[in-house]
Amino acid sequence: MITTVVKSRTAVAERVCLLELASADGGTLPGFAAGDHIDLDLGSGLVRSYSLCDAPGAAPTEYRVAVALDPASRGGSRRVHELEKGDVVGVRAPVGNFPLDEQASHSVLIAGGIGVTPILSMVRRLTEFGAPWELHYAVRTRSAAAFLPELAEITAAAGARFVLHVDDELPEADRLLLLNPVVAAAPPGAHFYCCGPGPMLDAFVAATAELPPERVHLERFRAQPAGNTTEPSDPDFEIELACSGSTYRIGPQDTILDVLLDNDVDIEFSCMEGVCGSCRVKVLEGTPDHRDTTLTKAERAAGDVILVCCSRAKGQRLVLDL
Structure with missing residues (x-):
């Protein structure tokens, strides 16, 4: 700290x-x-x-x-x-779990509510080195839209496109920001970024489903409703800490993080929901059952890291680099 x-x-x-x-x-x-x-x-x-x-x-x-x-x-x-x-x-x-690809030919940035905070950092960086970008920012009310003066100033300096979507200033039928047209209208090769509430991110995932995964970037600030929690039907498994040789049993209602903390193992953590990535640990043996919303598809496929606050094992045992 x-x-x-x-x-x-x-x-x-x-x-x-x-x-x-x-x-x-x-x-x-x-x-x-x-x-x-x-x-x-x-x-x-x-x-x-x-x-x-x-x-x-x-x-x-x-x-x-x-x-x-x-x-x-x-x-x-x-x-x-x-x-x-x-x-x-x-x-x-x-x-960082939400990196900006500075080599992209064009960046399409989509923010919902307070999800504008990392997006603001990105538009500032893109403007610094003259990269083309556009921003779509959805809020429920204009009074709830953070950083509007800054965004207007940056947009003017960059010559970028900035679309502010204010729900209560639109007819009820038009209040949902439609992401499919935004994706379809983007230049070839564009990279897409989204941070906002769960329904917006779900719509973003659907709208970009056919794009190469390396061009699609998102960050959740709240865990998804399902898939990252323990279940009564989850089987027990064992973890071994490579540095000490200590072994611990993880029951159906336990998380690896809970057991580590109960046994005074020093480990960083924050959200406890698989969102922030603070509790990432290297896996030396075994296959993780990933239940986070942070790791990329490539990281999941490699199986050599795990977020211990929510994920489990597919087999009987994991050896962790702790």
Whole structure:
């Protein structure tokens, strides 16, 4: 953890605050790439991941994250909205599960609600080196749209296309942002990026299903409703930690992460839903049963990593690089 201090907390939209975090010692912070996120230690064992929204840099002096207050918050967003200038916050160095392909001939960026935060970092980076892009940003109300002045300024500087889709300003029949036409209208070879609520991401997956997977990029900030949880019918299996030789039994209602923490194994974790990727561990033997929403198809096929917060084993045993 890096010790940071809240430099400021400001409202950037209805129920959305922008948090600026500076190193407590006044020095620079670890660099990051467009689409990266950081984990915030919010106290009492509460760790949450939030996307960085600035243009990437090798040695930034501060991190900026925008956080929407979730009515169903389990503590994370509510705690962020309670932070004040001068508060101390532990931060893990940036990591990325939503990388920007800077070699793409054209980038189509799609954001829903607070999903605009990593997308904003991407448009800033693409504009820096003159790459062509377009942005489609869907919000329920204009007051809930974060970063509109910044996006307007960046769009003008880049000569890019920016489509703002505001639900309550449209007839009811037109309130759903249709992604198939967006995908169909894109130039050949374009890369597509999407971050937003579950239904938008499901529609994005369907709209891009026929495209090569290396041109399709998405990030979920909440786990899918099914597929990443334990089930009573799940069989037991064993894990072995290669570094110590310790073995543990994982029951039907256990997660690997739960068992590791119960046995005082030091491991990073955050969302506990297979979304953030913080608990990624190398698999040395055995076949993982992937139940996350983070790993790529290639990583799943390779079978040499696992997110221990949610995934299991297809066989009787896994050997983990721990």
